[in-house]
Amino acid sequence: xxxxxxxxxxxxxxxxxxxxxxxxxxxxxxxxxxxxxxxxxxxxxxxxxxxxxxxxxxxxxxxxxxxxxxxxxxxxxxxxxxxxxxxxxxxxxxxxxxxxxxxxxxxxxxxxxxxxxxxxxxxxxxxxxxxxxxxxxxxxxxxxxxxxxxxxxxxxxxxxxxxxxxxxxxxxxxxxxxxxxxxxxxxxxxxxxxxxxxxxxxxxxxxxxxxxxxxxxxxxxxxxxxxxxxxxxxxxxxxxxxxxxxxxxxxxxxxxxxxxxxxxxxxxxxxxxxxxxxxxxxxxxxxxxxxxxxxxxxxxxxxxxxxxxxxxxxxxxxxxxxxx
Ligand code: TXA
Ligand code: MG
Numbered sequence: 001x002x003x004x005x006x007x008x009x010x011x012x013x014x015x016x017x018x019x020x021x022x023x024x025x026x027x028x029x030x031x032x033x034x035x036x037x038x039x040x041x042x043x044x045x046x047x048x049x050x051x052x053x054x055x056x057x058x059x060x061x062x063x064x065x066x067x068x069x070x071x072x073x074x075x076x077x078x079x080x081x082x083x084x085x086x087x088x089x090x091x092x093x094x095x096x097x098x099x100x101x102x103x104x105x106x107x108x109x110x111x112x113x114x115x116x117x118x119x120x121x122x123x124x125x126x127x128x129x130x131x132x133x134x135x136x137x138x139x140x141x142x143x144x145x146x147x148x149x150x151x152x153x154x155x156x157x158x159x160x161x162x163x164x165x166x167x168x169x170x171x172x173x174x175x176x177x178x179x180x181x182x183x184x185x186x187x188x189x190x191x192x193x194x195x196x197x198x199x200x201x202x203x204x205x206x207x208x209x210x211x212x213x214x215x216x217x218x219x220x221x222x223x224x225x226x227x228x229x230x231x232x233x234x235x236x237x238x239x240x241x242x243x244x245x246x247x248x249x250x251x252x253x254x255x256x257x258x259x260x261x262x263x264x265x266x267x268x269x270x271x272x273x274x275x276x277x278x279x280x281x282x283x284x285x286x287x288x289x290x291x292x293x294x295x296x297x298x299x300x301x302x303x304x305x306x307x308x309x310x311x312x313x314x315x316x317x318x319x320x321x322x323x324x
Pocket of ligand 1: 034036037038039040063064065066098100114117119120121143144145146183184185187198
């Protein structure tokens, strides 16, 4: 990818947001920051624009994309909201939550973006730059995470750039700093009577419970409803991940959690020395990215409690560890 390297602290200004919106309107692909992870965005109403996303990511075309809107009103032109969906959207948008809804019969969305399904995943992100860019485009944007397929989701502009080094990449990477949450949005399926959690994230089942008391966890293998929830995902490219480590080899990198990290690793990064799951989630992809080096025989990961946000962290780590 032919892009100048971005100083981490040089955040995009209004002029760059305008430039991003112009490129997007012109059917180009632009990497934009969101509060979850960086997205590889293109206008959702044009097949050629959406096809460029799939091509850059080398993504299987049956895997539908999330449609990003500036407001709930715009989202209501894309998906059909029942009272339940409206209540959830009012409570959590803008924010890190995607709703899978029946596709609006007159939605102006490329069939490629929804992979031909009768449902659509839609969200209103909270990141001010994402919102400004979508609003300036005046069309919803399709945006998967801004990484080549199966690789780790980027949580900084620098990671987007390094992910596409040596291969075709987006026309522009908008630098919005480090992502606040660092984990992709929670996905819930409200297209049928039974609310289903398709992907855990920062909006936890506990937070959704008051509005969705019967929310149930979709089986991790139930690929029919969540085509993108492939078992192997987020895989490091230069080494592999070893979960629930109780000891660590001197050739391994350690992804630690909590106040007493294991000793003896070649390199250690601690997701949260104080054992805070929110902090751990925000660091997860950045640290996996940093430890993904051929000099390590593996990335050993200490066990992480599987409650609340720990569920989402666990989900991503299990996929990162899958060998096939
Ligand atoms: O936080 C996020 O959601 C980030 C940022 C960029 O917004 N985006 C993201 O997109 O994680 P992606 O493409 O990496 O993951 C989208 C997931 C996939 O697992 C896909 O299968 C699922 O959403 N999805 C999209 N539309 C769906 C639908 N109609 N039914 C079921 N799953 C759907
Ligand atoms: Mg992804």
